[in-house]
């Protein structure tokens with residue numbers, strides 16, 4: 001079978017799709033002719049993204065503002081997309097929050113906030129989207145993180161949340177696979193020009209330490225991530241389900257490595273415990 005990346009009239013929903021990696025994914029689907037819907041908390045970001053999707057070539061584009069921590073708002077938002085566009089071919093869950101903080105310095109609410117956005121948000125999106133998925137043939141893509149399988153100082157909240165995301169991916173690939181629904185996680189490495197990378201590597205020195213750690217010698221791009229998500233949403237990936245796929249230039253074969261240690265040391269130096 002030829003690699004077919006024509007998404008003309010396919011319905012693609014990207015939750016958390018109004019900036020960074022996920023917006024790049026939404027724009028890539030738009031440029032391949034899909035009907036694309038995006039959601040996030042900010043109506044301004046939603047409106048800006050919908051305009052960009054139309055400019056990129058989407059057959060149709062729409063958006064909604066909601067918080068993934070509110071299951072009813074997620075259900076209402078996805079129902080609105082389904083009413084307008086019909087059954088979903090591709091559902092992407094990528095909303096996330098992150099800040100570097102040692103567990104000893106983090107309030108219970110700080111930890112819970114990331115669990116609520118990343119982990120609970122993912123199950124809210126998947127459960128709300130379930131009734132609207134094309135059967136057989138739908139592809140769900142959860143945007144995960146290396147913290148799911150690598151302990152990373154200053155990231156206990158994200159490690160716990162994203163590990164949960166990947167276990168949801170694996171478990172629901174069993175439960176929903178029998179209905180012809182595929183579910184995979186994609187793990188970005190350090191992706192250039194994104195909020196996530198800027199928060200973990202905020203200085204030129206930290207950024208250089210990242211680049212020096214990547215075997216392929218560069219940070220990832222939003223296009224690298226979009227290409228993987230296009231593949232997973234296509235028929236070319238019709239036998240790929242239940243997997244967690246790294247797009248990281250082999251960085252995480254090293255664990256969190258020297259860069260992770262440097263972040264731990266930096267956070268300890270700022271700690272109130274001295």
Ligand code: COA
Nearest residue numbers: 096097098099100101106107108109110111113195196199
């Ligand atoms: N260090 C320690 N605790 C922090 C923190 C930091 N840098 N930033 C926020 N918190 C704590 C807050 O103090 C609060 O805890 P408290 O109530 O005990 O004081 C808790 O986290 C929630 O913060 P709040 O600002 O109310 O949350 P929010 O819902 O408005 O925003 C965040 C969520 C904090 C995750 C925010 O950074 C966000 O919206 N992020 C989205 C973008 C993003 O993170 N992109 C990268 C993705 S990888």
Ligand code: NAP
Nearest residue numbers: 016018019020021040041042067068095096191194196197
């Ligand atoms: P980003 O630009 O901050 O994107 C996050 C998106 O989620 C935005 O559209 C944001 O829009 C939305 N969002 C955040 N909280 C939300 C909430 N509570 N409800 C609804 N929407 C919410 O981040 P990014 O760096 O591109 O990261 C994208 C994904 O990749 C995340 O899942 C992240 O964990 C993962 N990742 C990124 C990297 C990296 O190098 N950047 C590395 C590993 C993993 P609003 O602000 O409008 O809500």
